[in-house]
Amino acid sequence: MSKKNRQVLLAKRPKGLPDDSTFQFVETDIPEPGEGEVLVRTLYLSVDPYMRGRMSDAKSYAEPFKVGEPLTGGVVGEVVKSNAKNLSEGDIVTARLDWADYSVAKEEYLRKVDPDAAPITTALYVTGMPGLTAYFGLLDIGKPKEGETVVVSGAAGAVGSVVGQIAKLKGCRVVGIAGSEDKINYLKDELGFDAVINYKTTENIREELKAACPDGIDVYFDNVGGEITDAVISLLNFHARVAICGQIAHYNDTEIEMGPRFLPYVLKHSILIKGFIVSDYADREEEGMNALAQWLKEGKIKYKENIIEGLENAPDAFLGLFRGDNLGKQLVKVSN
């Protein structure tokens, strides 16, 4: 056990795309857990697009990160010191914790992970925040019915890949939108998507979508926003449902962008659009977790991880999300 604790702080709020100057590494002493608290050694750290939002101080659903304090994100770690009743040394736990080698947390804030049920990293993916986001956004907002057509953007991402697979389990035609041939082959060949469109190489995304969705689009799960979303909205059916989960095309905007006005279309087609965040469903977490764990166990939801080694590479792993680098869930392995 190293004597020091490396932390990654928010050095300053980014304008536009974050870069190296957004992050600052510091070394501190390893913190001591107080009464009812434990010391967690970080094993894996999750980097997710939503964190870009918390780097700004604009009014939002989530408390912004504070400048000069550690960034936080999904962590799977090992309890190495416990002053808590129900957690012991060696237990594997997950929670939103510091980007650091070590964090201290209250026991009630941590969820225990059973390492025998599934690889522990799945607690940051299929049975973690991305999986729950997919589950509630698709099923509670999208309400897909058998035989309907579901389109998901950012389809190869952590959330999108689960959305598409749940939609397949519900008997839908599933069309994904992604940005590389590798991603497209993975989604079609391994995850069973009915069609996948490469938005980077297509000459006309709307025409390609139209061909891939001969009966129109009933459900749209949006991770990206921008022109992809414009094209999808213009093909929505009467009474279609749109879950706005992400807008990665806009996270680094420095001003409000212009786009086609679609509310007249929304009116004519009695369309539902709902922005959401997984914490809207906090009281149903158990339900989602159980369903996802069951599907995972039965092999009905597959997954792929992209693991970068070393806390020092966490900023670059995060920035890669905006370059579209990752096929599969992007994780950072911090220690063994």
Add this chain to the structure above:
Amino acid sequence: MSKKNRQVLLAKRPKGLPDDSTFQFVETDIPEPGEGEVLVRTLYLSVDPYMRGRMSDAKSYAEPFKVGEPLTGGVVGEVVKSNAKNLSEGDIVTARLDWADYSVAKEEYLRKVDPDAAPITTALYVTGMPGLTAYFGLLDIGKPKEGETVVVSGAAGAVGSVVGQIAKLKGCRVVGIAGSEDKINYLKDELGFDAVINYKTTENIREELKAACPDGIDVYFDNVGGEITDAVISLLNFHARVAICGQIAHYNDTEIEMGPRFLPYVLKHSILIKGFIVSDYADREEEGMNALAQWLKEGKIKYKENIIEGLENAPDAFLGLFRGDNLGKQLVKVSN
């Protein structure tokens, strides 16, 4: 009883704003009702903005009007000949019927109006399509809670004026947006709105809205779209609800207009946006009708009508909706 039946036909589909060339007057024989049908003499005709949509043949929720056939709209009329079991001469009825002196309709298509319960014209307003639209859009989509702030655009129109009054009955702060001093005085002094903004004279609608809504906006009932809606959306609270009922700013657009992208804001604030049409609530019509009739009877919903005389003036009455002429529900009196 005149010997001839004047009808107003759709002469051609308008591009942009309709004008006189959109309409054609013809004289036909008075039709004969078949078995189970009645002949209805038009007393009042309702003109409503949604009819602009049906003049186009773009895919929409409503069957488009056919070129060369009579326009149809809300009518209150008198049964003058009956081959139907449950309707007799002299009965007052309402339905969507021809823009004409006379229409023939099947009995099951007509709703009887009790002339002793309220003035018969209210069947085209408070207890008719506009009232039901206000009722379901506000209560089912907007779900206003006591103490919340509700903003309604097109506030002096048939739908908007009922929306604001129901929101007041639910204990909300109600802020209207309208386009003339007469309308503003009416909404404030007679209907009890807490604040009303004149979008035509304001220098900065967003700033004025912000001042009128110190706690932000929880519910937005949109009848207009365009820049007014842009301003309202940018002030919505976390978990706000938006009912898209009308987009009159766009009905005469000949191409898709550009506007600020607001889906990132919708995401950050977990906002719901729902386009709707009153027929989405066909199975709850009775509930809405009873509630509205009760409020009307108790004087809790007030109304004002703007009545133009003569079928020949129906096109102009309709076009006036887009000029913002009318204070109160626009009706055409066709006969006594």
